[in-house]
Amino acid sequence: MTGSPAPYTTRTAVGEQDLAACFLVRKDVFVGEQDVPEEIEYDEYDAVALHVVAVAADGSPLGTGRLLHGPAAAARTGGDPAVGSLGRLAVTKEARGLGVGAALVRAIEDAARELGLAAVDLHAQTHALGFYERLGYVAYGPEFPDAGMPHRAMRRVLGD
Numbered sequence: 001m002t003g004s005p006a007p008y009t010t011r012t013a014v015g016e017q018d019l020a021a022c023f024l025v026r027k028d029v030f031v032g033e034q035d036v037p038e039e040i041e042y043d044e045y046d047a048v049a050l051h052v053v054a055v056a057a058d059g060s061p062l063g064t065g066r067l068l069h070g071p072a073a074a075a076r077t078g079g080d081p082a083v084g085s086l087g088r089l090a091v092t093k094e095a096r097g098l099g100v101g102a103a104l105v106r107a108i109e110d111a112a113r114e115l116g117l118a119a120v121d122l123h124a125q126t127h128a129l130g131f132y133e134r135l136g137y138v139a140y141g142p143e144f145p146d147a148g149m150p151h152r153a154m155r156r157v158l159g160d
Contacts, residue, residue: 008062008100010107013051021061022051029090036147048072050115052107054091054100062095064088065104069115082118083155084108089122105135109158119157126150 013022023042030036049066056062068076068085077083086108091100112120123146124132129139137154144151 007098008054008056008095008103010052010054010063010100010103012107012111013053013064018053019046019051021055022053022064022066025053025061025064025090025092026088028092030088030147033093034147034149040147045072049087050108050111052104052111054095054104056095061092062098063091063100063104065090065108067108067111067115067120069112069117073121076123077121080119082116084112084115084117084120086120086122101131102135105132109156113158117158119155121153121155123151124154126152129154 013019026041027038030041031038045068046066049068049072051064051066053061054063065086066088068087070081073083073085074081076085086105089101089104091104109120122132122137124137124139126143129152132154133139135156137156139152139154141153
């Protein structure tokens with residue numbers, strides 16, 4: 001059975017062009033749409049994170065996310081070296097509803113498994129809790145502000 005090609009693909013970002021695409025999506029979504037100050041959107045962890053990108057068939061970026069692991073993730077995961085930290089998940093307005101966000105989360109989880117991690121934590125904007133719950137994440141701890149928006153910590157234990 002042949003189907004039409006996927007409207008997008010996800011991959012681990014490699015090289016400056018992929019990283020630029022990731023940062024462009026983050027700027028559009030977080031800085032442009034959500035008014036996150038640009039000076040706090042990009043941080044020292046971008047240099048050590050594993051970034052994923054979703055691109056359309058024409059190569060235009062549709063979404064991104066990153067995975068912190070090891071010492072870079074420690075402050076967000078309670079110091080457990082077996083837990084990674086998913087963050088900066090963003091999907092362009094035009095690509096929402098196509099499954100891009102879920103595909104990016106799964107790509108980050110696959111990368112976490114390859115790194116030998118047992119679980120992935122994240123800090124979800126409270127309006128996105130249902131999205132992450134549908135992907136198997138469980139909220140824990142109290143609500144807290146981040147970049148002026150309410151968030152909750154969530155975790156998913158990775159299976160095979």
